[in-house]
Amino acid sequence: MAYVNTKVILDKANKEGYGVGAFNVNNLEFIHAIIEAGVEKKSPVIIQTSQGALKYAGDGDVYRGARLFVKMVREFADSVEIPVALNLDHGSKLENIMACIQAGYSSVMIDASHSPLEENIAITKDIVRIAHAANVSVEAELGQLAGIEDDVVAEHSVLVDPNEAKRFVEETKVDFLAPAIGTSHGAFKFKGTAKLDFDRLKEVKELTKIPLVLHGASSVVQEMVKIAEANGADFGGSKGVPSDILKETVKYGINKVNTDTDLRMAYIAGLREFLNNNPKEFDPRKYFATAKEYTKKVIMDRMEVLDSVGKI
Numbered sequence: 001m002a003y004v005n006t007k008v009i010l011d012k013a014n015k016e017g018y019g020v021g022a023f024n025v026n027n028l029e030f031i032h033a034i035i036e037a038g039v040e041k042k043s044p045v046i047i048q049t050s051q052g053a054l055k056y057a058g059d060g061d062v063y064r065g066a067r068l069f070v071k072m073v074r075e076f077a078d079s080v081e082i083p084v085a086l087n088l089d090h091g092s093k094l095e096n097i098m099a100c101i102q103a104g105y106s107s108v109m110i111d112a113s114h115s116p117l118e119e120n121i122a123i124t125k126d127i128v129r130i131a132h133a134a135n136v137s138v139e140a141e142l143g144q145l146a147g148i149e150d151d152v153v154a155e156h157s158v159l160v161d162p163n164e165a166k167r168f169v170e171e172t173k174v175d176f177l178a179p180a181i182g183t184s185h186g187a188f189k190f191k192g193t194a195k196l197d198f199d200r201l202k203e204v205k206e207l208t209k210i211p212l213v214l215h216g217a218s219s220v221v222q223e224m225v226k227i228a229e230a231n232g233a234d235f236g237g238s239k240g241v242p243s244d245i246l247k248e249t250v251k252y253g254i255n256k257v258n259t260d261t262d263l264r265m266a267y268i269a270g271l272r273e274f275l276n277n278n279p280k281e282f283d284p285r286k287y288f289a290t291a292k293e294y295t296k297k298v299i300m301d302r303m304e305v306l307d308s309v310g311k312i
């Protein structure tokens with residue numbers, strides 16, 4: 001279908017009450033897996049890159065990285081029958097956000113959630129003004145997630161205040177909001193069972209009514225952990241957000257579900273298994289193939305869980 005503004009995908013999801021996976025990529029093979037999964041499931045897809053991914057892909061030059069990702073994603077988007085969007089994840093440096101807006105991203109995230117509220121509002125407002133002028137939508141974050149986000153490491157999570165969320169959305173005119181409700185980034189999210197603050201989420205939705213984003217939403221798929229560990233990995237004790245809890249967050253207003261760890265784990269599971277089973281192989285097109293298939297499977301399963309199948 002087309003390369004679209006992320007708002008096109010998320011406003012529909014918000015209206016009809018389902019979630020869309022936003023999948024992090026750093027290279028070509030993950031883009032293949034996401035596009036193929038979307039095509040097979042007739043699901044919209046959001047591809048996203050962190051600031052680190054821009055630098056990595058551009059071999060040190062974030063502007064070049066941003067242009068490369070737009071070219072790759074657009075090329076695939078133009079030839080498939082599903083809506084495809086490209087988002088900058090956790091943008092915190094103006095230079096990176098400008099690189100993505102100029103290169104033609106579908107949306108950017110301004111993550112000033114580690115600054116005091118007034119500052120977060122002021123910075124977000126500025127980015128919204130610049131981005132909207134270029135037909136680029138904007139995601140922002142309120143509260144803080146525990147764990148690692150690019151170069152920011154937070155020890156504890158700070159949950160969103162619903163009244164602040166209402167004021168934030170009204171004043172900044174941001175398109176999507178990521179409220180911290182108890183998830184964290186990475187493979188070690190919960191010591192015991194997963195606990196998220198659904199009441200807080202419901203209140204934020206009620207007061208803002210815009211598409212909401214769940215960060216740190218990987219499930220840490222145990223099937224993939226097992227394959228990876230059987231082939232030399234050590235992910236002992238990793239734990240994510242189970243599918244039934246993801247479904248509940250969607251029911252209460254989450255529309256964009258950020259997923260990076262699950263893709264990385266599926267990929268490494270496939271890669272380790274292939275290399276162990278084929279010690280003589282050294283063609284990357286061969287050893288990336290199983291990795292891509294496992295990644296694609298995890299993405300397709302997630303599309304079922306979020307109910308984005310057929311929503312094109």
Ligand SMILES: O=C(CO)COP(=O)(O)O
Pocket residue numbers: 024089090184185186187214215216217218219258259260261262
């Ligand atoms: O929130 C994320 C990217 O912004 C990814 O979270 P995970 O580490 O749970 O995949």
Ligand SMILES: O=C[C@H](O)COP(=O)(O)O
Pocket residue numbers: 024050051052053089090148149150185186260261
């Ligand atoms: O926000 C977290 C994402 O998983 C980004 O990770 P990264 O900065 O290592 O690319």
Ligand SMILES: [Zn+2]
Pocket residue numbers: 090111113141144145149
């Ligand atoms: Zn953040």
Ligand SMILES: [Zn+2]
Pocket residue numbers: 090149185215216258
């Ligand atoms: Zn995140």
